[in-house]
Amino acid sequence: MxxxxxxxxxxxxxxxxxxxxxxxxxxxxxxxxxxxxxxxxxMADGGEGTLDAFETAVAGSRRMPVRVTGPHGRTIDATWLLLPPTAADPDGIGVVELASTSGIELLGTPPKLRAMDADTTGFGQAIAAALAYGVSRLVLGIGSSASTDGGLGALTALGARFTDASGTPVVPGGRGLAHVAVADLSGLPALPAGGVSVLTDVTNPLVGAWGAAAVFGPQKGASNAEVLALDAALARLGDLLPADPETPGAGAAGGTGFGLLAWGATLVPGSAAVAELVGxxxxxxxxxxxxxxxxxxxxxxxxxxxxxxxxxxxxxxxxxxxxxxxxxxxxxxxxxxxxxxxxxxxxxxxxxxxxxxxxxxxxxxxxxxxxxx
Structure with a gap:
């Protein structure tokens, strides 16, 4: 047989x-x-290998090159993936992976961790490229993060503005996150017609004992003092942005899940969403x-x-x-x-x-x- x-x-x-x-x-x-x-x-759940999984499983997928700022602050060559058009998504689906644009693997082997300075700018730049192409829907994998910036880097790359008490834009990463006094999201683009789905395999809230800084900060090189500082900074961000910090997954990718919620994205279990998209x-x-x-x-x-x-x-x-x-x-x-x-x-x-x-x-x-x- x-x-x-x-x-x-x-x-x-x-x-x-x-x-x-x-x-x-x-x-x-x-x-x-x-x-x-x-x-x-x-298969994948939103972390490293998400683009590879989609590319292998979905016939007609295309890698789209983009140059972005990596978590180390240097320009790198990356890609996002264009899934072919369907009746529901006539202009295709853009799949963007945080791991290959702002991920911890990009910091070397062993990684030169930057707990307070790595950020998600490159991830946002790749999202912006997919939006500029005109995709009908975005699928964002946010596993393997190198930073704890609440998604500020990504949102800034998309058009948001975060300033300190004097009106000066804050520096990237968790270091800048600690000084945010004003969050202006008016420059963010509209979501694509089919919306934005964020793939995550964690359900952590933004702050607290199970939050982004406490659970994942040490993996990214944060000391005990830095974990406390980052948690406090994320809590202030939780008061500034229009999203619920207690949403399961808000603490994913150093709080990037929360930042994307504030844009209007939806957090979904990664493996379930990937299973649906690859048939x-x-x-x-x-x-x-x-x-x-x-x-x-x-x-x-x-x-x-x-x-x-x-x-x-x-x-x-x-x-x-x-x-x-x-x-x-x-x-x-x-x-x-x-x-x-x-x-x-x-x-x-x-x-x-x-x-x-x-x-x-x-x-x-x-x-x-x-x-x-």
């Missing part, structure tokens, strides 16, 4: 993106079962086997992460689904999966798996083909 296999993993964060991960898994499956049809539908339901409905995965499958994975989303869609149509992960926690429930593969187990150690993830993903694909074919 010839199978149609849908391969729909998330990125294996820090090691390999969703698109190359899907390619490796498909190659491994075809090594064992060369006559099966493989359909690659890499995952239809792909799974036509499949006989589905493979999904992520870097670490643990207790949090069931709360809206990609494997949970893919698994739920497969369950609705009775299609068996297999899980691949770099690491599978020993205490998680796996009965919903027809088969599983751990790269750590295949490679002998987590370090070995991370050193050559494409190799071990290929081996995982082959192992699953043997188990399920």
């Amino acid at each position: 010839v199978h149609t296999v849908v391969v729909a993993p998330d990125s294996f964060k820090g090691t390999i993106g969703a698109a190359p991960a899907a390619t490796a898994l498909g190659a491994g499956w075809n090594r064992v079962r060369p006559h099966d049809a493989i359909r690659l539908v890499p 995952l339901d239809a792909a799974v409905g036509a499949a006989s086997v589905v493979i999904t995965g992520e870097g670490s499958y643990d207790g949090q994975s069931a709360a809206g992460k990609v494997p949970a989303r893919v698994g739920a869609i497969a369950a609705e149509t009775g299609v068996p689904v297999a899980l691949v992960a770099g690491r599978i926690a020993p205490d998680v429930e796996l009965t919903s999966f027809a088969a599983t593969a751990s790269l750590t187990d295949l490679a002998g150690s987590g370090a070995a798996a991370m050193t050559d993830p494409a190799r071990w993903l290929t081996e995982a694909g082959a192992a699953l083909a043997s188990a399920l074919g």
Whole structure:
């Protein structure tokens, strides 16, 4: 029997993106079962690899080059993605990724963190480019942020103006955020006809113990004192902008979620929105086997992460689904999966798996083909 296999993993964060991960898994499956049809539908939740996932899954997508100011303050070459026109979006959908314009990965390896000075200007510049092109709708992925600026950089690039008590524009980043006295949003462009959807996989509010500064600031290099200063600055911003700081996801990307809410955007669960846009339901409905995965499958994975989303869609149509992960926690429930593969187990150690993830993903694909074919 010839199978149609849908391969729909998330990125294996820090090691390999969703698109190359899907390619490796498909190659491994075809090594064992060369006559099966493989359909690659890499997934994302708004973080790194979102553009790659859409480009692989949506035929006719086009990379649109743009030069932007990166989180280090230097000009970089980036792209946004134009999805082809549809009846609902006759001028196409623009997909813009914060990770590739203002993301922490752009600060080097290991990153030279700039907790108080990195900002989201480049992200806003790429959004402005997509708007200038004339897209019908915007989809914005805001994972992998390098900054805690409340989205000031992005909003400023779009036409907003933030000034201190003397009327002087504030400097970029969290350092400038602390001095904002007046927020003038009158220069912001109108939303495109189809609106703006912001993809996020976190539900943190803007401020407080679970807010942007407290939870994510240390990951971006903020000291304890800087976390307190950034939280206070975000709280003041929460009083200035027309959005609810308690909205789930307002604290995403250093408060960029909140800034985009003030523009009129809508925050949505990333994996669900990506699934809809890439046609995952239809792909799974036509499949006989589905493979999904992520870097670490643990207790949090069931709360809206990609494997949970893919698994739920497969369950609705009775299609068996297999899980691949770099690491599978020993205490998680796996009965919903027809088969599983751990790269750590295949490679002998987590370090070995991370050193050559494409190799071990290929081996995982082959192992699953043997188990399920």
